[in-house]
Amino acid sequence: MSNKLSKNFKKSEFKCRDGTKVPERLMENLEELVENLQIIRDFIGVPMHIISGYRTPSYNKKIGGSTKSQHMKAKAADIVVKTLSPAALRDIINHLIEEGKIKKGGVGLYRKFVHYDVRGRNTRWYGKGMKDYKGENV
Ligand SMILES: [Zn+2]
Numbered sequence: 001m002s003n004k005l006s007k008n009f010k011k012s013e014f015k016c017r018d019g020t021k022v023p024e025r026l027m028e029n030l031e032e033l034v035e036n037l038q039i040i041r042d043f044i045g046v047p048m049h050i051i052s053g054y055r056t057p058s059y060n061k062k063i064g065g066s067t068k069s070q071h072m073k074a075k076a077a078d079i080v081v082k083t084l085s086p087a088a089l090r091d092i093i094n095h096l097i098e099e100g101k102i103k104k105g106g107v108g109l110y111r112k113f114v115h116y117d118v119r120g121r122n123t124r125w126y127g128k129g130m131k132d133y134k135g136e137n138v
Contacts, residue, residue: 007038008041014077023074044092055072076106093114106125109125
């Protein structure tokens with residue numbers, strides 16, 4: 001099978017950081033996620049780096065992820081765009097959701113990345129320390 005999922009994304013970018021590939025039974029979820037990520041990618045016009053995609057339950061536990069993490073369903077990605085602050089990227093994602101261009105889901109703002117998932121209903125949160133952080137990058 002091809003490694004390519006869309007114009008700008010490859011399957012290997014989403015494998016668990018412990019090296020586990022996205023299981024076949026979760027490919028439909030991953031395809032839906034990538035479909036939406038590609039819309040974000042096309043909108044911003046610059047590369048997006050996936051710092052965390054799929055996570056095995058054991059890896060998720062190891063790094064202290066939520067017990068219901070969408071990463072374990074291959075429905076979530078933590079994203080970095082070098083030329084955008086996480087807050088600016090978060091605003092773009094929220095804008096695209098509001099416009100109905102991408103699927104509703106979870107959007108979490110962290111110091112160095114933005115989490116987006118395609119759970120189908122909107123939920124918003126701040127990573128540790130973000131809520132009170134009013135620095136220039138926010
Ligand atoms: Zn995440």
